[in-house]
Amino acid sequence: MHYFVLASDYDGTLATDGQVHDETIAALERLKDSGRKLILVTGRELEDLLRVFPKVDLFDCIVAENGALLYWPSSREEKLLGERPPEEFVKILRDRNVNPLSVGRVIVASWHPNETTVIQAIRELGLELQVIFNKGAVMVLPSGINKAAGLKAALDQLKISPHNVVGVGDAENDHAFLNLCECSVAVANALPMVKERADFVTNNSRGAGVVELIDKLIASDLEDLATEIKRHDILLGSKEDESEVNIKPFGTSILLAGTSGGGKSTLATAVLERIAEENYQFCIFDPEGDYENFDNGIVLGDSKREPSVKEVLDVLENPNQNAVVNLLGIPLKDRPGFFAQLLPQLQEMRSRVGRPHWIVVDEAHHLMPA
Structure with a gap:
């Protein structure tokens, strides 16, 4: 066996409108039964994820807040990988009526078209922060924090190489972690650029696409894709x-x-x-x-x-x-x-x-x- 971990995005990949269908959950259980591990890589804040997805215990690790927070469901242990932006930054955004505005353990998030105000506040305060986009979402994180950094930290703790990982996603904030994985997969509903860069694109969308991938992974360890993946040659x-x-x-x-x-x-x-x-x-x-x-x-x-x-x-x-x-x-x-x-x-x-x-x-x- 070459692929020991499946790392998956949540919204638009596993989930449809925030919910994971029973068929997808059953496929995740089959993957666990095959001896592989599961890592969820999401831009959501942990509390929000726990509220909408009760099956987090299926996963060995949750990479939340777009890479800023690790959560281990079996032990309920949490680990922050960065520091929250200063309160002065959050205050400026509130004073300028940035709405919606969500403040997590590390992440500060809003929606389009608030990115202009967000970037202006970062410049005014001289902060070393980055803005990451996820379709309509605007996420502010410390420099160097993204889904790839979070996934790498989780894999290091699990003592697994990224070269033994399959990643699946759909949006622009998934590029980094998909590129880290040995095999990158885009579900059929993914953005065109994500599909263009992926090693494999599923025939089905969202959770059904993940089920398709899992079935292929269990059946053949993706052996039929080996000759098609050339970026690691x-x-x-x-x-x-x-x-x-x-x-x-x-x-x-x-x-x-x-x-x-x-x-x-x-x-x-x-x-x-x-x-x-x-x-x-x-x-x-x-x-x-x-x-x-x-x-x-x-x-x-x-x-x-x-x-x-x-x-x-x-x-x-x-x-x-x-x-x-x-x-x-x-x-x-x-x-x-x-x-x-x-x-x-x-x-x-x-x-x-x-x-x-x-x-x-x-x-x-x-x-x-x-």
């Missing part, structure tokens, strides 16, 4: 006709073979650098210390100290870290045994969270002798 080089040679970032196996000194490790390093640039997680088995100065990974072990299976797994529990397993401290005859001990643990981890995305075995004859 890793560039290897070009052919004589200057056409690009790319590899898929997951589900791909590569064999680098050649004579000693022929550049195998150099090529592998170049590929790994590009994988690291795209934030895919890797674990390198390094028998000869060729990667001990590799900046993109945490080196475990050296010529004087053996690495342990536990410390490798501890490093990889964080989806933002890569491991370089230096085997110089392990006697040559014991290296296949260490490899045989660690590899099943990595495979188990993959079955649980979908990573490390790449397992690199350098000088394979050290670890898998004929």
Whole structure:
């Protein structure tokens, strides 16, 4: 399984006129039963969401206020990711008859055509705030706070990589979090620009579109879309006709073979650098210390100290870290045994969270002798 999380917008995606239909709720329950997690990513304030949607317990995490607030239904724990704008800002908006005006834990929200007054107040006070639009809604948030930032914070706490997430949405404030996800999906009623940028557009609208996506996700893990999603492809080089040679970032196996000194490790390093640039997680088995100065990974072990299976797994529990397993401290005859001990643990981890995305075995004859 590659996709372990579905991250969904609420209004216009899951919900129609603020309500989620029973068929959509049943599909969400099926997705949970498949072993996947659910994250709701919404511009709504938490209290408002809880009022209109009683099934929040279906979700592992709620990203509310357009990314400014995390809420964990199982524990009722909340975490703010930003500070509310100063009261002086809110007072100016009220004095200038901005209506409607909603003030959440962090977000300050209104509707078109009040954006002109809102932006003017921000300028007058010299505040570092941003205005985000969601169809007719006008949302004011601290700089850097959006749905992508909120989703990333939730995923970090769940220890899941965005590369193992499918996102679905419909409006302009969904662009950021959809772009973060490995697979971005627009429901059929989405704005044209959202559909244009999405990896996949459902045939159905709103909740029915989410049901369609969930059924496809459970049935095939979206395997049929893998060849169509090209924005994550890793560039290897070009052919004589200057056409690009790319590899898929997951589900791909590569064999680098050649004579000693022929550049195998150099090529592998170049590929790994590009994988690291795209934030895919890797674990390198390094028998000869060729990667001990590799900046993109945490080196475990050296010529004087053996690495342990536990410390490798501890490093990889964080989806933002890569491991370089230096085997110089392990006697040559014991290296296949260490490899045989660690590899099943990595495979188990993959079955649980979908990573490390790449397992690199350098000088394979050290670890898998004929």
